[in-house]
Amino acid sequence: MVPPTARRSLARAAVAAALAVSGTAALALPAAASPDGPWQDASYTPHQGQWRPYVLSPSSRTVRPVKVYKADPRQGAIDGSPDAALRDGGGSVRLTGAADRTGSPLLVIDFGKEVAGHLKVRVKGASSTPPKLRACFSESIEYAALAPDANNGEGRIAPGCDTANIWNGFPGQPYTQDTDSHALPLDGKKLPATVRDGVLRGGFRYATLFLDGPGTVDIDGMSVDFTAAPNQRDLDGYQGHFLSSDNELNKIWYAGAYTVQVNTGASNTAKSWPYASGEGDHADAQVPHADPSKSVIYDGGKRDRIVWQGDLAVQAPVTYLSTNDLEAVDNSLSSLAAQQLPDGFMPAESQVGQHNADELRTYGEYVTWFVNNMYEHWLYTGDRAYLDKWWPQLTKATAWLESVRAQDDKGLIAFDKAGSCGHYGYSDCGHETYVNALYARNLTQMAAMAKARGDASAAATYGDRSATVKKAINDQLWDDEAGAYRLSREIPGAYPQDANATAVLAGVADGDRATRALAYLRKNNWAQYGSLTVSQKTPNASLPPFYAPLPSSFESDARLDTGDASGLDLIRTFWGHQLRQDPGSTFWEHMQPDGTPNLQQFSSLAHGWASGPTVTLTTRVLGVQPTGPGYSSWAVVPFTGGLKWAEGTVPTPRGAIAASWRTTGHVFRLDVTAPRGTSGRLAVPVTSATSHVTLDGRTVWSHGKATARGVTGDGKYVYVDGAPSGRHTLTAR
16 A cells, blocks of 8 residues: 555656546456356346355466457567467467567457466477566556556556556556566476466466567467465355345445455565665565464555555455455454564564664554454454453553654644654645544453453543543534534544544534434545545645545445435445446545546556445344354344345354345345344334334334343334344334
């Protein structure tokens, strides 16, 4: 992850160029097993029980391309059918090189979706002195440098590549040397033979073959050794799933799950920056403190390819709800926790290479994410031993945050004196609503964990402190005239998306403030492709508006939590737009106001922190959430949002929770099966016309009143608390 604040260390000119308009990305429809499945058929109708057609993960570690995107002879030649490159045997395609790579033929192969791993090319034959065979990779056609001047001159040097090296060809800087293509050596090979790329490429959709020098190469097959999620044996057999009557929402759920799956890799395949001058792109560094035998979850497949606290805030819950690869989550969280500094500060990212070492204390915001991630891990898994192991680090991190807050006589955090002003989205060393709301939530989380560990005194201290911080936010940062929370005390004239959505989610905003804050965003921040970080009318040149997936997830969650169905509209607009572009199967790091990736050819188009809707659709729409550690207690509170039905399974340490709901005419039916040793809350939406609610055939609510113990209503739902394990049907008529 390269947050905008980190760009200052690259070059201000590069930042300006990165924010420039760069055209429209190519329309993209990923490949799937069925030609008439949801990814190809725009009129596809979802059917209950049929979730597997949505899964993008391959069923095999060998992934084959789906088509030849382009065969361009340029100053060389291409003879035979280019389609021969799609299969092993049955003919071949001959590439004849020119004097050098600038005139080489280009064979652009489309794998139909984002993939990751080692490219394999079957070479049937070659001239007696074969030319050098090289491969370029790109997540999109828009940024595959197929024209000479593309990507600041990359097309002349590494045709078909996007840019994965932060020091060469970053937007606004010239591309001066080939640091992106991979060599596929033919020297000494007895042909025919399969040549395997020895260098991992962690994320791409398109592979372009070109020749460096004269001579011929005959190709009769290509594939990828898929290396993502190396310890997941059943790649496409997800332990959790989601399905609804809305085809687009279904695709968004599975694209999010696949994005995180692509980002999951062996812990010795990180990137260590900066590269030496002329050094090619590679991913072979060990994540410090990670178990080498276990996977980790990187922020992006292509780049930065390290573990980040903020990205894990989304990636870990996605993993819990889809693949359930707990080993990868544990290894990632532990590797970061082990980096804690003596004063309690928690570095934001894996300390791999000098670039990350230079950012050791940059990101104060990300200390809050460490606390959040450990809490979420305990809540989803119930792993008390893991919590106890890292409890000292949690208390030290929280104490560091409190020490920063104590420096302010008005009781709010600001990171200027700590020198840790780095932020996911903008530069501000002030007393922000966003950061303080995150800290207030941390304190509530610490209170819950302390209580579970039997420390009532610490729980009370954390709880009281959370209430104090929330009051300070409301007293100092709420603008009643605007009806929204300010960015900070220092920048009072901006009302950003993150401040207002997070205030709602963290319980800072009461009912009226929550309603008004979300209304402000709807009126001022919503634009063509979603909700912008700040209104385009914000009078502050240091706050250029863009689309960011992290706060957009916050906003969609906040809207659904307050009963606002426009949260689903936001998901369809922002994430749906991305699925209609390349690579059409994974989600992007950031997006510019014109709907294009934020960093052009350097953009990461498979970035796990953009997968929030996978969590939202399971926890809000299907409605399944843990309320006790490891789902010892749970809640199933559906949100229909105009949908006709939804269903899914949620893996838990005690077995899966299966839930489904359907609305038909004047009847809403919820079916839930919960594992042994658990209990929870069931809920059905009601209106003034609802006359009866029955649980397993027995009336529990009649004409506005409960008729059984443990049953309550709030005008929007009827709740049944204490439902035991087993199967239950709750029906409202």
